[in-house]
Amino acid sequence: MNRIRRAAESVGTPAYVYDLDIIRERFGTLTRLFGRNFGVSFAAKSNPNIELLRALNPLVTTLDVSSFGEVERGLKAGFDPRNLTFSGPAKRVSEIRGAIACGLGELVLESVPEARLASAVAQELGVTQNVLIRLNPVRVPRHFGVNMAGKPSQFGIDEEVCGEAIDIIRALPGLELIGFHIYSGTNSLNVDAIAENFNIFIDLFKRASDRADIHPKKLIFGSGFGIPYMDGESPLDMNALAERIMPAVDSLRSEPRFADANCILEMGRWIVGPAGWLVTSVVAAKESRGVQIRACDAGFNNHLAACGMMGTVIRRNWHIQNLSNPLGAKQKYLLVGPLCTTIDILATNIELPEVHVGNLLAVGGSGAYGITASPTRFISHPEPAEVLLDGDSQVDATESRLNHWETLGRHRAAAENGSQT
Template sequence: MTAAIGAFERMDGRLAVGGIDVERLAARVGSTPFFAYDRALVTQRVAEVRAVLPERVHLHYAVKANPMPALLQHLSGLVDGFDVASGIELRNALDTPTPASRIGFAGPGKSEAEVCQAVASGVVLEVESERELVVARDASVATGIAARVALRVNPDFTVRGSGMRLGGGPQQFGIDSERVPTALATLSDYGLDFQGFHMFAGSQNLRHADICEAQRRTVELAGRLGDAAPGPVRYLNLGGGFGIPYTDRDQPLDLGPIGENLHELMAGAVPKLLPQAQIVVELGRYLVGEAGVYITRVVDRKSSRCKTFLVVDGGMHHQLAASGNFGQVIRRNFPIAVANRIDAEPAGPVTVVGCLCTPLDLLGDNVELPKAGIGDLIALFQAGAYGLTASPTAFLSHPAPLEVVV
């Protein structure tokens, strides 16, 4: 049994989410498939992170991981701030009690309307290019509000072990570190309110040593770049990159050494190089990924040339990552279970497929599951991040699933 499945409760042999057994929850939601997010597991994960972070380090939630408004409302009482990547995410974040001053807006290709929205809202605009500095200047003039600006830096180093690299080499993200001094001079000429820097070098990393190295190098680089800034560095977003295990081969990330590394930085390099900076760690997937489950119902059981298939009413159009089509080089099964028979013994290998008319719609290949048939509920775990909003919901025009926080 994987750790992901074990994190959830059981009630009378059935999976439970938020203290509600899955069959009752399906009846309460009213239809399958659906995503369910366990608020207690989210709260627990935030507490685990808080326990290792230095008190002076702020914890932000990366909204792109899961922007469901009800989930944001819950997280607003747990984290120090939000980081958004679109105008709609910004509006949803502003609808929570989180102060605008603790919201950062990053991402390449922001529209002029989005930049103006950020300036008028008073959030930290994390500028990704020289062009965005010009747009920020124009928005400041139009609104009469000096844009609160942090430069997103494309560092001159890469992070080993990251599932996706967002820094080092040529990138669409941020301003190359060697060009930052020129950008800082331009920012000063434009009269913008300089806040600091944002550096995010990689995501989905399960190796604490690599994350620690990235944090150390980020602080060092920010200290050097700050020498050319028009004012003190008051904000440094270290990014995150904390990964979660998706398969049995993955080992969970060890938070302890990361916390120790941050304590050392806050006691040494930060007060020396960045004495006025508020340090931010930005996490998305790590806070919510393991608290979510995708529930879908078996609509057919069939045999084809000695292979058994369970056909469900959901599929890759809702949970693309589980199908292996979300950038994975090698497809591996996500944790999967028969939710209404969670403790039953396996009865042999089956292949779980969705309802789409494509062989890509594969949710579990030759997985050992208890005997399941029409009407049974299948649970796909690790579904709390990059699930619904990262999937092609319009593909083949099937209905969209619902989402609930319980």
């Protein structure tokens, strides 16, 4: 954690710090356990930092983008447009046109009307665009953080009507159906649930491919692999998961129809989540009605998810460490952010080594859905810096200086308020 502290000190807080060594190690695990059958698609939405994408490029098969902005980020990070797949429920015509024109790998169709639009655009541009149909299964097993299927949904084409949709899309000029995509549940730590979901995918891929009468070239399995965010949660047992999933995929690929299918695990948080920390400085300390309160320079404006406001019903404390005083005597604290609202809470009743003004606290599990999934404009506090660690070297990957106070320069609470450890 010393590297994390030094990195944050060098750019000032708040700062997101990402460790590439951890990311590479996690890719090593994926390759070892799943590489025989699967490539990996990284979901840019989980962390679209361009320097990070540049580092991920050699490790992944494809980049999953969900807006033209993410297409541009992928291209800036050096991705070949043929290695981009574009999903998302509300693609503007201009986005579809821009993506097709730049030589996009596959457009992931979320509906028949979108397919008609894409067909018209491809014809207008005089090209044939490879497409995948996103299917929305009738059922998602329990134990996923968020379900996108099994109910009315903006994502994909409902399994119940996908036969007719496949017939229509197959007949559209300018589009070449080369496979299918399913992403129906995120953030599961349950091996049985994920394995069952993969069986649902396989069954649906088979039926859809039969109906389309194609030998699919690509099948995207929305992994749903989760990470532990809170005390009491354990990491996914990846060995057990591979043992459950791989035989089913071996069997699928042994069928002549699927012999050439390029199977892809699509995911974001499992790869980058545990490799990132949000480092925040303690700006103020007080006691109120018997509770020790520490106010930090980052709150939900910088990390909505850690404050329990992204897809969670009950806010629970994330893993937080005191980087400045790791050996101090433990005490209980209410950790709040800098915003003028009672809901700006990082942790309640959290036990930490004594926390003083100027200390740096690190919120773990923050590599995915951090800065870009947070309302950073609220109350005009400076946006966090972003730093990429690669072995002993460090790259300042900060993209936005929004709200960095022009007259004061970069806010460094530690320097301003003085460390009192």
